[in-house]
Amino acid sequence: MPQTTQAFAVGSRGQDEVNRAVYFSPAVPWYYRRMSMMPAETACLSKYESDWLGRDVLDIGAGTGRTTRFLAPRARRYAAIDYSPVMVRYLKKRMPEIDVRQMDFRDLGAFADGAFDFVLATANVIDALPHPDRMRALAESRRVLRAGGVLAFSAHNLNYKLAFSGPRMRWCWNPVRLASKTVQYAIGSWNHRRIGPLRARTPEYALLNDPGHFYASLHYYAARATVHEQLERSGMRLVDVFDATGRVLAEADDDSENPWLFYVARARPQ
Template sequence: MIGLRRTSGFDGSFAAHGRDARVNGSGTGGQRMFMDHNKEVFDSARVAAAYVEYAGPTDGFLDRGEAAALVAAAGVARGTPVLDVGVGSGRTTALLRLLSDRYVAIDYAPNMIDSFRRNFPDLPAHVADARDLTAFTDGEFGLVVFSNNGIDTVTHDERVRVLAEFHRVLGKSGTLVFSTLNRNGPSFGERPFQLSRPTQRFVFSPRAVMTAIARRLLDPAGVVRSVANWWSGRSRVVDRGTWAVAPLAAHDFAPFMHFTTVSDVRSLVTEAGFTIAEIFADDGSVVAADAIASSADNFTIVARK
């Protein structure tokens, strides 16, 4: 899967945690429920342990879009201080340290930062939230990176706050790179027992069916979690057309994520005071400046202050 990995994850669902408010991205109660739930997901020991295997000096990019975006950013951001947001266990650390020795990592999940410190004990790392970067001064960084669709863990309204903080801590002509899930891509609307992903054509073959069955037999507990999480979350899906909020198949459908569109993400970035340099699809292709739609699974945006 592009973006968040399809690994075993959180054991609970919204229903299991007594959260009955609709996740609509508006209203204090809905926002708090959305944010608290996702933080619990990514701070769980199971999810933190799953991310450890993706950290280390030999790791590469999640997809071609991420690779193309960081190459594009390197020319202007090389040697400047880097803030790695939502670092997890450190998958992006070796990649970003190729650009600069001045590197700082943050994540809002303490378990993730603990994992990062075990992998990179000599690098600065802090528990911090992208919505509140008051620990950092104005213009402190030349490059801010928020990979792996991390911005999608907050509500539609909170995305504005995140970008405002990024704009503040970036210096003059600073560069922002972040990835975000596409509402018109295959990750939106997935189901536990699907044989093909949404928007992707299913080609029947005995091998494909047997592979799908074998994966479920090898992890029956994961199947139970996936069905329970998806079932409890399906009535809370919000689809506004230009953006949506829905469960993500990663971590057994535990995360409730924001999905964008080309028009929505353009508005988000430009209204935050950035100029978009490029938008890359997950296959590494450039989303044309006049494109009104895309079937990419996610986008990686390169923007300049």
């Protein structure tokens, strides 16, 4: 286990431990078999192509390398990090030519100030972090970006209409699918109850079970305005918000249908 991960658990032990148990599980790469890019990612990478194509890119929480396959051949420099030794081993084995390191979002100390033009943290990596660590991760992102560089990341949406819902059983007539749904519902319900004491609501954010991994992880949910304000505090300016379909959301648009949103911010000069 990397030293850094343990050091950051102070004060928010529960959330960090719960999420590490998920991401450090030997079975975790199986969960990330999907290899295609998501519409929000495609929309962002297309709109901000001049910020990453042929430039220096850092991919945080790269997992099994879904985004690596797209970005690495097109970047000038591509570095991937993940705090899970399981993921890092997997990625090193599948793509030995890639610069992949077991490192934590909260401490990018191995990289110099202003080392990158584009930092990507997709699939809600940032939401696994407790609040003080989230702010530290944002500050670290700003530090490793050049002025004007881009941080692109997705994060759970507190305004999502089902954010506070637990697992739900859905009936279907196919007996095999029904059996599978029943098992998933049972595991999800058990995890939801097990993690229940750690769920929390503050004026700024909520800690809620993420439906992924059968409700076994505890993720940070924040509203758009909060993320905007957190980016400002971290020396970055929010420039775009995409929904899951890749549509740019205007400030007044309703976002209650979106479990997560994809944010793009630019580093302000320091």
